[in-house]
Amino acid sequence: MKDPVTVSTGITYDRESIEKWLFSGKNNTCPVTKQVLSLDCELTPNHTLRRLLQSWCTLNASYGIERIPTPKPPINKAQVAKLLRDAKSPQLQVKCLKRLRSIASENGNKRCLEAAGAVEFLAKIVSNSFASSTEESSEDEFDSTRTTDEALSILCNLQISEVGLKNLIGRNGEFVESLTQVMRRGSYESRAYAVMLLKSMLELADPMQLIGLRSELFIEVVQVFHDQISQQASKAALQLLINICPWGKNKIKAIDAGTVSFLIDLLLDTSERRACEMIITVLDMLCQCAEGRAELLKHGAGLAIVSKKILRVSQVASERAVRILLSIAKFSATPSVLQDMLQLGVVAKLCLVLQVDSSSKTKDKARELLKLHARAWSNSSCIPLKLLSSYPAY
Numbered sequence: 001m002k003d004p005v006t007v008s009t010g011i012t013y014d015r016e017s018i019e020k021w022l023f024s025g026k027n028n029t030c031p032v033t034k035q036v037l038s039l040d041c042e043l044t045p046n047h048t049l050r051r052l053l054q055s056w057c058t059l060n061a062s063y064g065i066e067r068i069p070t071p072k073p074p075i076n077k078a079q080v081a082k083l084l085r086d087a088k089s090p091q092l093q094v095k096c097l098k099r100l101r102s103i104a105s106e107n108g109n110k111r112c113l114e115a116a117g118a119v120e121f122l123a124k125i126v127s128n129s130f131a132s133s134t135e136e137s138s139e140d141e142f143d144s145t146r147t148t149d150e151a152l153s154i155l156c157n158l159q160i161s162e163v164g165l166k167n168l169i170g171r172n173g174e175f176v177e178s179l180t181q182v183m184r185r186g187s188y189e190s191r192a193y194a195v196m197l198l199k200s201m202l203e204l205a206d207p208m209q210l211i212g213l214r215s216e217l218f219i220e221v222v223q224v225f226h227d228q229i230s231q232q233a234s235k236a237a238l239q240l241l242i243n244i245c246p247w248g249k250n251k252i253k254a255i256d257a258g259t260v261s262f263l264i265d266l267l268l269d270t271s272e273r274r275a276c277e278m279i280i281t282v283l284d285m286l287c288q289c290a291e292g293r294a295e296l297l298k299h300g301a302g303l304a305i306v307s308k309k310i311l312r313v314s315q316v317a318s319e320r321a322v323r324i325l326l327s328i329a330k331f332s333a334t335p336s337v338l339q340d341m342l343q344l345g346v347v348a349k350l351c352l353v354l355q356v357d358s359s360s361k362t363k364d365k366a367r368e369l370l371k372l373h374a375r376a377w378s379n380s381s382c383i384p385l386k387l388l389s390s391y392p393a394y
Contacts, residue, residue: 003071004050005043009033012046015071019043022111028161045073075109080116090147093125097150110158118154119164125151127178145187152182152193165201169209176201176217183220192233195224199240211248218250218257225262231275234266238278245285252291260286260295260302267305276313277320280306284320284327293332296324303328303337307346310353319362322353326369338376347377 003015009030013021021027022037029036050068057067080103087096100118103109113119129148160168168175182194198217202210224237241259244250260283267279283306286292296302303325310321325346328337341347353366370377 001049001053002068004046004053006046007037007043009035009037012049015043042076043074045071074106075103075112077112077116080113080118084117084121087121094147094150097125097147097154100154101150104154104158111161113158114161114164119158119160119168122151122155123168123175123178126155126182127174145190148182149187149190149193152190152197156193156196160200162204165204169201169205173209173212176213180214180217180220183224184216188227188229191220191224191227192229192236195221195233195240196236199236199243202240203243207247210244210250213244213250213253215253215256218253218259222254222257222259222262225266235275235278238275238282241282242278242285245282251286251289254282255286255289255291255295260292261299264296264299264302264305267309268301273313273317276309277317280309280313280317280320280324284324287324287327290331293328297328297332297337303340303346304344307344307349310349311356311358315359315362318353319359319365322350322362322365322369325350326365329369329372333373335376338373342377 001014004012005015005018006012007018007030009032011030011032013031018031021031050070054068054070057065061067083096083099087093100113100122104113126148129145129151176198179194179198183191186194202213221237221240224233228234241254245254263279263283267276267283270276270279283292283296287296296306306321306324310318325341329341347370350366350370354363354370
């Protein structure tokens, strides 16, 4: 223990440890008493214990123990609130943002910043910058972009609490719309921050908020894939789609935005396990619609790349890839599609699934698929005889 602090429950912890528990782990309880700690919970320095620790270090200096330095006192809520109140002009806002970034760099200050209203202050800067950008000169627009970049960067690094994220969502969709505008017109850096922030926010949104998402958001998410902004931004965009596609007409909105085609292209160039799993998961969701299956079949590499990833990524990816193929076999199996599945090696891969050590769910789906069209594929040498014999002769 180097910097002892006491929480509102009266328990003393090492500052670094309790901050990691509260901020990095996003917990809101006292580890010992399990009592809930409020958002603006103050970590009060335990000066008496710190002095005892320093004295012990001094007494044992001969054993090579260094004295614990007296820590710098953390910023308090009142100081942050005054900083935000004073930032009334654009010039003072820039100065305020630099100070906020410096304060936020220390974990212990992040909860204090949120409690003092920094999240709302930063969100307002982002919203206002795009609301007024049409009236600005090119130089002013450049300054506005830099301010937005800075505000979004701080927001992403604040590790906002669930309450704070829900408050951002609950502003009549205004901030979600602002982040959509950032993804459309912002710098690469701002667009990356915007999609990561949207992912965190919409994970906590209620169904009615997710149902009401506009088509423009899906278009801009797809553009993030197209522009290859960063690996982190692409993963955030994939997770965002996984969270929002199950609700309302969001599958159709995603399909209309060209998601299926871009994800197939992305899958062709991706070998990283988690990324492949996420892409196949989204494709599985979209192929539950006739429009999604049609888009996958329209892409020249759709069937081939989905089949190729079976048994090459993970059990999760294999199960979902087989489920995509089963959806196509059940609902979109024209004679030409069945022939393509045979020629592209899809049928052979499904037969292989039955022979190797894969999950029972994956094997069951593969067996169902092969049985479904055993007549069309009866001339294929890879079809097991027991499947052919179980298929009606008429």
